[in-house]
Amino acid sequence: MVSRERLTKGGKQMKIDFDGIQAFVVIAELGGFNKAAEQLHITQTALTRRVQKLESYLGLKLLDRTTRYVELTSVGREFLPQARAIVAEMTAAVGRLKDMSKYARGNFTLACVPTMAAQILPTLMREYAKDHPNNRIRLLDATSYEVRDAVLNSQAELGIGILGEQRPDLTEVPLFDDPLMFFCRDSNPLSEMKSVTWSDMSDADLIVVSNLTATRAFMDYQLAKRGISLSGAYEVQHHATAISLVAAGVGCAILPASTFQEGDRPGVRRIPLVSPVVKRKVILITRKNSTLSPAAEAFHDLVKKTYPTGARA
């Protein structure tokens, strides 16, 4: 805890006087009241008074001044480096903050599920960098649960995740729906279909993501409601792995549409999966009662602008 004293002079309470110290530094640097006053955009009169006030506050003379020139006292010489450091630090810190405010400059942390980090973030970040070339985004890629936790406990200012159970202290805005689709090689008999139903598929050569992921949990829940279950399927941890297995001809996969852009992999087809259409909602997460930094806010706005609510992937 910083020591705090209430310093008095002549009975009156006087506050620590940054202006006075700044005045002292500028006068010492420029060697005169007039030049210093000009640089500080005040009259020389006011400057005189600032110095007088500071000196009376400290009970010390910092400047020996005749009408002809100004010179540091012994105490002033000793204090100057400290004063200079204080002024420099202060103006620098305040300058940084004003930059943050004025130009939405600064860094922030974004928590994001890996799928989205791979699919939508690159474009968003490139777009963001156009307007904010110096802003660094610390990326926290984690499961949908962890994303929400990170936002809740302020490890991240923003989160991109999958809609799940509502948490009261989070604000979640839907970005787009991300339907599950069927992925197969073009040699697969189903590859030419406009859409595939769940019953069209055989469990045997099916690849799904592990039941530890939100995607899988969501899928199981949606299917269970309709009396469908997948039992014989392969399980993998990552969507990218699933795609690779499909490409290698191991089997077919059920993955969110956004996992894969048409043409990413030669020979792999992405086909709508219906009866029912199962889709997860991608959401942008912020914390309630928590003010975003301008940098994060700018990103937040960009995301919302890029994905007007309800659009599809």
Next chain:
Amino acid sequence: MVSRERLTKGGKQMKIDFDGIQAFVVIAELGGFNKAAEQLHITQTALTRRVQKLESYLGLKLLDRTTRYVELTSVGREFLPQARAIVAEMTAAVGRLKDMSKYARGNFTLACVPTMAAQILPTLMREYAKDHPNNRIRLLDATSYEVRDAVLNSQAELGIGILGEQRPDLTEVPLFDDPLMFFCRDSNPLSEMKSVTWSDMSDADLIVVSNLTATRAFMDYQLAKRGISLSGAYEVQHHATAISLVAAGVGCAILPASTFQEGDRPGVRRIPLVSPVVKRKVILITRKNSTLSPAAEAFHDLVKKTYPTGARA
């Protein structure tokens, strides 16, 4: 040169606001406005306004606050360490200065001729240390000329030297007269005399200090006025050497009285030297138009109190 900006908000010029930053730090540390207000000895109302002013000045929120509790924003978290450092540095620096003023605390440089450094300084410094145990005196021992130079160009705040030609920018207060005396062993024929005249001495076994010192130059000048000259004398650089030679029986010496306290060396006598009495004046030197640090001023006062003007050694 420190960058200086005049920051505006809504057309009004706003000064950098140390109070606001301090308020922010204290609130962040204590976790609430009320506790912080108490520590700062202002009302919670005033504190609220300080924070509001700071935030509006920066264009940023630093604290997310409901009526129930206070929490740092992302920007606030980032700023807190800097703010803490600024506040700590500022209060520490100001505290040091107030200590300097209130308790005459601090260090200073004293230039002094070696004779006086050896003879009167020890007592003075011991006395000074009683009231100012933590104050360090940087001692610059040098010739009388160098002492004046040091004071003139502010290498030293105070000087103790020998009266010479007046310099316009120095203030010199006489401390005591320091007459030249005759030093001999008690075996010397002159040793029992109440006083010795210049003509009583024989040049042959005389020891004087080198003509590079102020003492010697002064002595020569005073004697020349009266048509006396010493030609056959030994010359040494230091007063202490001369005393040792006397003690060893090499000869007799002419030295300032203050060189030697009665009883310093067994077998050595100090006898007044008259016709004429030649005495140099020991002076305390300060620079005109130059404010002393409280620490130096205290020493200055002590010296003047110890040697009321005109006293003898």
Next chain:
DNA sequence: TGTAATTATTGCGAGATGCGCATATATTGC
């Protein structure tokens, strides 16, 4: 030596600032 130029200080009035008191408003806990 005197006069002009330069530089800091002081008197004064006007406007801005900052504070405290009383009150309002919002959230939590029972």
Next chain:
DNA sequence: GCAATATATGCGCATCTCGCAATAATTACA
């Protein structure tokens, strides 16, 4: 829903701070 707690706001007053004009002190130059 009510009491308790904590921050925000309306308002008036005291003080601060500024700028202008005039003063004082020192230097430079004629």
